[in-house]
Amino acid sequence: MLRAYRSDDVRQAEAPLLERGVPLMDRAAAALATEVIRRVRALGNRVPGTEVLGLVGSGNNGGDVLFALARLARRGVSASAILTGTPHAAGYAAASRAGVRFADAGTLRSLAESAEVWIDGLVGIGARGPLREPALEIVRELEEVRVGRPVEPLVIAADLPSGIGADDGTVPGLALRANVTVTMGIAKPGLVLDPGRRYAGEIVQVPLGLEEFLPSEPALLSVGARDIADMWDVPGPDSHKYSRGVVGVMTGSLRYPGAALLSTSAALAGGAGMVRYAGPRETSRLVVSQHPEIVTDMGRVQAWVLGSGVNMDDPEAASEVARRLQESITAGIPVVLDAGAITLLGSIDVPSTVVITPHAGELAELLAARGEPLSREEIAAAPSRAARLAATLTGATVLLKGSVDVACAPDDPLWAQGGAAGWRATAGAGDVLAGLLGSILAQWGDELADLGKGHGIPARLAAAASYIHGRAAAIAYGTGRPIVASEIAGAIPQAIGEALASTGE
Known part of the structure; x- marks a missing residue:
């Protein structure tokens, strides 16, 4: 059974490990670099000489990417980085020593056009609302480059694609679509819920030992095959x-x-x-x-x-x-x-x-009757919120049907089931x-x-x-x-x- 936790819960779980000196960032960077190498090889390419572009924000996600770039550079990768703010100090130093090239935003297009791999570390799980500058302009330019390339780059997101809501999967503006998301420690709801999951690609979860410090009740759960025997008579x-x-x-x-x-x-x-x-x-x-x-x-x-x-x-x-x-x-x-x-x-x-068991249109009709009008489009943009609102207003359990089905009662955890054929x-x-x-x-x-x-x-x-x-x-x-x-x-x-x-x- 997949269990996903809110970003605040993840950060609180990391705190005692960091106090003990557990090198969480080093582990995350190692997993990120390993995934890049694995994917490059799977494409039939040699690792040495591969061009990798790191998109580095000022938070810990940016630090993960910097340390990952350092590891990749030591393996012969041609690694470059675009910085959007003050970088993680130790990560910047490690990347510099390893020969990672730092470029300004003016060279973004040319680097993005030639790099086989982009690593997205622009914003972390603590970001709220739509992307802001300079990340917004970077994502806009990258999406233009992606459309114009004869062969699309492999985009790997560190923890979460930039622009999606970590806790609810909302996409309030532009977001950088990933082929793979390497999520650190534990899954986040935004990787499971629509519309955010459509930007995440394949999810690779990196264990960091957070489990003992997480709340007993996750924010979101998802049933797998092995759970059915506990539910079917x-x-x-x-x-x-x-x-x-x-x-x-x-x-x-x-x-x-x-x-x-x-x-x-x-x-x-x-x-x-x-x-x-x-x-x-x-x-x-x-x-x-x-x-x-x-x-x-x-x-x-x-x-x-x-x-x-x-x-x-x-x-x-x-x-x-x-x-x-x-x-x-x-x-x-x-x-x-x-x-x-x-x-x-x-x-x-x-x-x-x-x-x-409503679809979005039927739920919109019910919410309007309850004095909480939401359009079908607004429900599709934030289905988990709409389902929880309907459950709270009526007392019922809601199974909101969509490409990801969302189920919840007024006070219990959210359930989400996706992956069905269109x-x-x-x-x-x-x-x-x-x-x-x-x-x-x-x-x-x-x-x-x-x-x-x-x-x-x-x-x-x-x-x-x-x-x-x-x-x-x-x-x-x-x-x-x-x-x-x-x-x-x-x-x-x-x-x-x-x-x-x-x-x-």
């Missing part, structure tokens, strides 16, 4: 269909019958012991014809999926969704609210056992995610009902569902082709199986 010899979780599904309509089929397909594929379908009679026939395992008689359920494809303009349908939501809240049963059903939270507060963004994929999430919530339904509150569990399960959904999309995508939502649902069992196999299950 793997049946044992005494399991039966009721102990494995029963999902109630009220989705679909005459207008959108496919939503019923997709959500129930995913609920079945997610491993629930039973799926009860409570949608319109016409869609019931469709669902049962495709999945004879579906039960249409109502009885005990341990989670509900409400809203996908439901016509909320139909008073009868909207009233039925609202009734099931209120009954579930009273009974402590977890609920997934998708699509139009999310609008029910425009005027009511709910516990965190209610999970809403082809996942297809009609019906959200219906599949809602059904899959309902399946895993049902497996935890009795425990959540006993607890009476979410205690962060629904957000963690939402992240797990997002991870499996992304893996299923990758399996359906295969070697690279368009996919449809039904293929994602069909690949869910394989995605779960592969994740469980990674832990020896």
